Amino acid sequence: MSETPYGFDAVKFRAARTAAGASVAGIARAVGVSERAVSFYLAGTRTPRPGILPGLAAAVGTAPADLCTVEHETLAHLRIYTGRTRAEMASVLGMGEETYRHLETTGERGRLAHARYDDHEDRWIAWQEWAAPLFAATAERLDVAEEHTREQHRVERERHWQRLRLANPEHAARIEELGRAGRALRER
Structure with missing residues (x-):
């Protein structure tokens, strides 16, 4: 199971449980976990494994994303919500x-991860159209999650380079020099 932090929010889980009138025992039975585990999730002392999230959401009558707080949904979030x-x-x-x-x-x-040909419909189907239902999302939500994933990757890559530059400036300078040389060759 992925260890990707996905923003499980105990406050939202408690609110959804209260709104649904669900008992700890009922949630535990519905999800197949112990009452103690559900109590930990409600207290915020433990985060449920991503595979448990859809069951918790169903047990309190909400969507998995409604039990999470994230600034920007990425593809990892959409997968975990499933x-x-x-x-x-x-x-x-x-x-x-x-x-x-x-x-x-x-x-x-x-x-x-591009268009696929659908024999039944005798046409090409765009990525957003065929993949979105598999992520339990709309095509627009999938597009936005992809964009956030690209942005998050860009930021993480830049942080990595910053750490490298600080830790070993000579090595970083050589890598940047090789990058410039490679770009120059491609532009020819």
């Missing part, structure tokens, strides 16, 4: 696990 692991999502999307991992961490789609 309760799937990376391997499961890769399989559902019909791509290799490493290909999916690259998509989820960078927001860059490879050739397997």
Whole structure:
């Protein structure tokens, strides 16, 4: 299961439980976890595994995303809201696990994440149209999550380079020099 932080919010879970009138025992039975685990989730002392999130949401009559607080939804969030692991999502999307991992961490789609031909409809179907239902999202929400994933990757990559520059300036300078040389060759 992915260790991606997904923003589970105990306050929202408590509010949803109260609104639904659900008991701790009832939630535990519905989800297949102990009452103690549910109590920990309600107290905010533990975060449920992503695979449990859809069951918790169903037990209190809400969507998984409604139990989370995130600034910007990414592809990892959409996957976690479905309760799937990376391997499961890769399989559902019909791509290799490493290909999916690259998509989820960078927001860059490879050739397997573009239009697909639908024999039944005798037409090509765009990525957003065929993939969005598998993420339990709209095409627009999938587009926004992809953009946030790309932005998050860009920011993380820049932080990495900053740490490298501070830790080993000579090494960083050499890498930047090689990058400039590579770009110059591509521009020819």
